[in-house]
Amino acid sequence: MALKLRTKLPQLAQTMARQMSSHDIFYHDQRELCGNREIVGHGKSGKYTYYDGHDLPFPAIRFRPDDAASKALREKEKGDWKNLTLEEKKTLYRHSFCQTFVEMDAPDPEWKAVLGYTLIGVAVAWGMYLTTASIMPEHPYREFFDAHETRVASEQRKLDRGTYKDKDFTGWDYENRKWKE
């Protein structure tokens, strides 16, 4: 999750800066950000950024910058590919690309941490409630509020002032204060 957001940050920053700025709007292709990596394609949007994804297997630049070893290997690549060792083939792949498809699909165990921190939060809140509830004195009128007589009288007052009159409560005889026969 965090990784996905991070990969989008350059684009987000550019858009936000554009919206907040009072200067002229200009197009920034982020070319200097790619260093001396070889530019090999159009990529996602024409910008010189690396991107791994099923919808776009071939990004605009190679993943690793050119150095002496990679140049030598690229020279050897021009010959017969049967002469390449397995290790060289993998190096060539990793020179161009960061992750393989299965690595993109690999499960991210981040949800375990998220679930754990959530449960810790719930536990802390529950503990605080239990602690508070155990040391708080009872309300002085609690017993009176919960008494049967108090509650019956409360309902009787509601009936008397017609609280239920507009709610199809037809079984009550308001004149004689008792149930209809």
Next chain:
Amino acid sequence: MLRSVAMRVHGAVRSGVLQTAVRSPAAIQQRLSHGKPELSEEEFDQKYVDFFSRPNIDGWEIRTAMNDLARMDLIPEPKIIVAALKACRRLNDYAVAVRFLESVKDKCGTKANEIYPWIIQEIRPTLDELGISTPEELGYDKPELAIQDVEDMH
């Protein structure tokens, strides 16, 4: 018990008697979306084979075509794959060839166990001729490297 027997008899009557009486005249293959298809399947395949077989194709074009294929709702035919691999050979880009095979396997989706081995079997002569290892031979059918979390980098 009686209920299940009744259901079976009912099913037998339906399948045996009714279907012969009300059988549809013939199976008609029909494309239900509106408008004509821009290209038939053969024309589509031929278009991409021709594209990848162009002698002056460059890395930008080959990558764009492969990206397009990765986005379409289809699995490339073996002859397209063969043409693409040969184009990779002409451009001396080994990584693109392996990546394209990975992309093809990804396009097989849930049927990868059925379709992908057949595709590999079809393109095997080309793989052997050019010396291309499949992603499985390189060990890319399982995750090899883990990526470091950017939150832990600095």
